[in-house]
Amino acid sequence: MSRKPIVLHTAPHVKRPQEVPVIMRNVVFALLPILAFAIYQFGISVLALTLVVTLTCLATERFFNWMSNRTSSLGDWSAVITGILMALTLPPGFPLWMGVVAGFVGMAMGKMVFGGIGFNVFNPALVGRAFVQAAFPVAITTWTPAFFDGRFTQFIPTTLTMPFMMPPDISAWASSVAVDGFTGATPLGLQKFQDTQTAAMELLTGMTAGSAGETSALLIFVCGLYLAFRNMMNWRIPVWIFIGVTVTSGALYLVDADKYPDPLFMLLSGGLMLGAMFMASDMVGSPVTARGVMIYGLLIGFLTVVIRVFGSLSEGIMYAILLGNAATPLIDAMTQPRVFGARRKEQSP
């Protein structure tokens, strides 16, 4: 019979169309509004920083592809996510050259040495962030007031620091440009070191200082919801983190309401929302089973509060997530699903 050859392949012959690049691309879409708000709030410095960090991430990934003789893996969009996320966690006036360092280290040490997407243990964005936190302790805690005048026409002075130079002290500049009432201090810093509470409304809408993209809890939440609804994010992860944070900080608050902040503040301030929605929920570093995800989320929530309250840093979500990532293989091993038809006790360890 003279017919076209028939294609053979194995079952199943149909497939759900949602593939890795589609998921990743949508995460990028979900991040864009947050990025836009950050630019609106802090000006062109944030735009420049994001571009620089993202391009560094892409270049690093490509470089490693080339080194290991593989085809380019840029097409899966995950490096773009890492770049944008990392930029959003940095202070708006973070020197660009340090952004390059963060991007390179995050991708190289956090992802590519493990073998690229799927093989990394830690969230690469956080690896980069943690590295520069240790390397440049001053720059990473130099905050800029939000909505300063001229933010769309001029860079924050620290942004353009020459490579390998330390950025200038900008406290004088900061107070000169600040619109009344705005200080450069973050809500968490204020709470921890000066005992001043920032109102929940300001935290929700992002009318505060902080890292470029972590200020508006509400906006981040909405963007995260989009992903959750499109079934592109495991919504259980942020939910368990919120529960972990609420329970832990609630307990502390009940013990001493004067000394410890209330749970609502804990939930809305700092990088928690961004971390919970976009970083902890990164599929690669999180457990695969529903029970594993519960443990993972609660652990991160608990650690965040503990670090914030008892640690020397004002922000804890970053290290909490990294620790959660580290615990994931263990959690995975502990939480194998109960096989259909297996009796409860016979569970494999």
Added chain:
Amino acid sequence: MAFAPRLIVPVSQHIGAPAVPVVKAGQEVVRGQLIAEADGFFSVPVHAPATGIVEAIDLMHSAAGPKVLSIVIKVYEAASQQVLESYPVDPMQLDRDELIKRVQNSGLAGLGGAAFPSHVKLQVPEEKQAEVLVVNGCECEPYLTCDHRVMLEQPENLLQGVRYALRITGAKRAIIGIEDNKADAARLLREKLTDNDPISVELVETKYPQGAEKMLLKSLLGLEVPVGGLPIDVGVVVNNVGTLAQLGRLLPSGEGLTERVITVSGSGMEKAGNYLVPIGTPVSFILEQVGVEAEYEEVIMGGPMMGMSIASLEVPVTKGTSGVLVFRERRFIEEQGERGTRFPCIKCGRCVDACPMRLNPAQMVWLAEKREYTAMQEKFNLNSCFECGCCSFVCPSNIPLVQYFRIAKSINNENRKATA
């Protein structure tokens, strides 16, 4: 459907020992005549699906790939095709052993797809007791509608078959489980039940893989079959509606199985539908009959999730063939989504959520890539996987998970044989 000019009847259309041909090339056969007899208890005989002459007994293509011994029959066009061999009896008068023998003689093997010998399934081991007979009226896969048609068109045969099966197994009641999108079939069957009938009809949610035995038992009775066990371990015997409808027809007349209902479907097919097809009909003939043009690229026997794409259109319909699907696109996936490139596992956990057996497919794939096949079985119950394909279906990285599991299983089997 009409008779193809040549029918290709493999001697092994079931799970178990192949049947042994009892005819020779050049011999004339009558429709319904025994042409290969069972080789022991775990085997099923084969009957001539049409009146004609045995052209050859030779190795022919099969759906699975390797060539298998088949009896090729050239059909006499003029013949009346009346089924000649029959020894009418009233099955309700016979005892169990006699009935089981007759089921075996009828050549019946599970028509749901697995083609497990029906008499073996109906035989309850000495030390066990069957409480319930579950009649599986859930399509085994999406696209297939043959079970639905059987229920609508042969309800009497079906109920008769269920009553025989109750007698054979000694079960006290029977439940016909039907997916809730086929309420019409349920209504029809319910109307035909008597008061205090031991048979009842129940609806279950429509979802793949509801038609898998273990899933159906869970939905209907809340029972979980133990790992490595069979339904009879929880006191249940399961049979497919198509099988029992044939049973209801074949037992009283003493005929052999010569035809079955299959779904012919796929994208862009005009005369898609269910057809009663003689066993041994080559796929090419079916496609001609339903008027499929030359532009297709993939032909699948069975369903889209578990079926096999076939290399040759000369592959015949067998007792276990539930459907023939034709896809015009180079790959069906391309019609819906992206390229189908493979990415590394991103540990998204979707396969874990999707697995009806609550296995951990992700973990098993990591082990499979390291070739740790024994660990897959020992720690992760590989053998509980019934290859439904759900994990591959959802995987955003396009990892062919099921394929890994098939390979791992067969390697484990080989090794077990080697050491035994």
